[in-house]
Amino acid sequence: MPAPRWLAEANRAGFNRIVRLIAPWAPGFGVVIHRGRRSGRTYRTPVNVFRREDGFVIALTYGRDSDWVKNVLAAGGCELQTRRRRHELSSPRLYRDHGRKGVPAPARLALGAIDAYDFLALDIAGPAASSHGATKAE
Numbered sequence: 001m002p003a004p005r006w007l008a009e010a011n012r013a014g015f016n017r018i019v020r021l022i023a024p025w026a027p028g029f030g031v032v033i034h035r036g037r038r039s040g041r042t043y044r045t046p047v048n049v050f051r052r053e054d055g056f057v058i059a060l061t062y063g064r065d066s067d068w069v070k071n072v073l074a075a076g077g078c079e080l081q082t083r084r085r086r087h088e089l090s091s092p093r094l095y096r097d098h099g100r101k102g103v104p105a106p107a108r109l110a111l112g113a114i115d116a117y118d119f120l121a122l123d124i125a126g127p128a129a130s131s132h133g134a135t136k137a138e
Contacts (some may be wrong), residue, residue: 019046023082028107030082032058034071043068048111049082050103052121055089056080057102059111060118064094069120077125089122 023029023046030049035042045068048059060069072078077090098117100108111117 020044023047025084027083028104030056030058030080032068032072033079033081033086034068035075036067037071037074043071048107049080050107052102055091055121055123056082056087058120058122059103059107059116060094060120061111061114061116063116064118064120069094072120072122077122080122088125090125091123093121095119095121 019029020031023031028048028050030047032045032047033042034045048061050057050059060066072092073094077088077092080087080089096118100111100117102119102121103111
């Protein structure tokens with residue numbers, strides 16, 4: 001069972017505002033930039049993210065029913081800001097891994113402590129942008 005929804009709501013109201021400041025450059029963290037399915041508004045959601053050869057894996061610490069996950073799936077992708085770079089991501093795929101084999105050992109332990117086993121894999125759609133926050137040219 002991932003972290004409870006009430007904790008997600010509390011984080012959204014307070015803690016996420018602080019985490020959003022460090023997540024773009026801190027190892028193991030990132031910010032997913034996505035659009036609301038109904039509102040069209042741009043949102044920035046801090047996440048635990050891990051690099052793979054062809055893209056990234058995001059740990060769904062609040063489960064697969066989070067609004068940001070639904071937004072990314074509906075849009076077919078998102079932007080990710082991590083380690084001071086922006087990546088355009090596509091082909092989102094949900095998967096469940098009870099062994100958490102796709103993440104580093106320390107993260108595996110932390111995710112195991114909260115019983116998180118859902119993940120979102122995304123492919124890199126375009127070249128990484130510069131470290132100055134520029135996005136891929138349109």
